[in-house]
Amino acid sequence: AGTYHRYGSTDLSDVHFDHVGWKPAVANNRMQLMRAAWAMDLAHRWESSSVTVNAVHPGAVRTDAQDAITGWQRTLMQAVAPLVMVSPERGALPNLRLAGEASLIGVTGRYFHGLHEAQPSPHALDPQFQQQLWDWATNTLARWM
Numbered sequence: 001a002g003t004y005h006r007y008g009s010t011d012l013s014d015v016h017f018d019h020v021g022w023k024p025a026v027a028n029n030r031m032q033l034m035r036a037a038w039a040m041d042l043a044h045r046w047e048s049s050s051v052t053v054n055a056v057h058p059g060a061v062r063t064d065a066q067d068a069i070t071g072w073q074r075t076l077m078q079a080v081a082p083l084v085m086v087s088p089e090r091g092a093l094p095n096l097r098l099a100g101e102a103s104l105i106g107v108t109g110r111y112f113h114g115l116h117e118a119q120p121s122p123h124a125l126d127p128q129f130q131q132q133l134w135d136w137a138t139n140t141l142a143r144w145m
Contacts, residue, residue: 006121008033041130043109052108061091
């Protein structure tokens with residue numbers, strides 16, 4: 001869950017942007033918020049098991065996702081990326097740490113920014129939003145089955 005989850009909308013009434021139109025930054029922020037809230041909710045739902053769930057923002061990572069950017073934004077990204085973005089290998093380190101570090105065994109329901117624990121947005125911790133997200137996801141899946 002990226003740091004931009006802090007700017008995501010908790011309004012799930014138009015998840016597919018059918019009414020307001022597609023806005024890449026808004027979609028990214030919403031998706032990041034949904035991922036963070038989902039992780040916090042799963043950690044709570046599975047707290048009595050041995051399963052642990054955490055959210056992590058690895059930082060700015062150079063991936064193929066930036067290849068979709070066009071025009072002046074692509075030029076800017078190509079100039080700035082080497083200065084502020086890490087390689088995919090380095091970007092994987094926070095995830096690998098969460099998955100394998102002995103000191104984090106049993107740690108669940110936390111948010112990490114890079115290698116350090118951070119506070120997620122209040123929206124990601126909101127039980128009402130988490131339940132709405134759960135309901136939306138289960139209803140969506142039920143329609144596909």
